[in-house]
Amino acid sequence: MIKLFQYNWMVRDEWFELFKQVSTEELTRKRNGGAGSILYTLFHVLDVEYSWIRGVQGKPEILVQFEDYETLDQIKELSDSWLNETRAFLHTWSNDFEHETVTVPWTEGHFVKGEILRHIITHEIHHMGQLSVWAREIGLQPASANVIGRGLLSVDLPPV
Template identity: 85%
Template sequence: MIKLFQYNWMVREEWFQRFKQVSTEELLRKRIGGAGSILYTLFHILDVEYSWIRGIQGKQEIIVQFEDYETLQQIKELSDCWLTEVQAFLHTWSNDFEHETVTVPWTEGDFIKGEILRHLIAHEIHHMGQLSVWAREIGLQPVSANVIGRGLPS
């Protein structure tokens, strides 16, 4: 499963690089579908990943406001900061955790840890597809979604 997280992080980094050439105004422009804007979608991806990873670990939720991260550089820095913690946790993952349940403060019910990880992978891929549509709308070539040829670490 970690390979797919690594794939998502690689693609995420490429999106940060691709969107450097776009004005903040354009990145904040409200769009049809998805999470509403390019910047907010990137922020949302990070927030969901980090919140669920902390939830799996039984750690307190850290609430951040998008209004505090309204530039691409700020969101990239947040991604880099949180990525270190997420990677460290995933490297401790064991199949023994797969069917353990967890509760989180932002919604009711019990959730299965392995299912949460698979959701996080699919969630980011889903939003990357939306970013691809929006990139085309503003005249950018989308980041490749291809897993093949990326040289993902073993």
């Protein structure tokens, strides 16, 4: 499962790099489908990942507002700042946690930790598909969604 998180982070960084060539106006333009705009979609992916990772750990939610992150660089910095905590947590993951349940403050119910991690992974992949459509609409070649050729089986998570 860690390898799929690494895959998402690789692709996410490719999106950040690709969208550097796009104006803030284009990045914030309201679009059909998805989370609404390119910039907000990137923010949303980060927010969901970090919120659920903290929820799985039993840590309090950290609320961030999109309005406080007006540029691609600011959202990239947010992504980078949260990555260390996520990596550190994933280093502690054990199959013993797979079926443990947690509650989170933003919704009712009990959630299974293993399902949450899989949700985080597939949630980002889902939104990367939307970014691919939008990138093509503005004349860009999307970041590759290909897992093959990324060397994931030879890449380890950096030490914490």
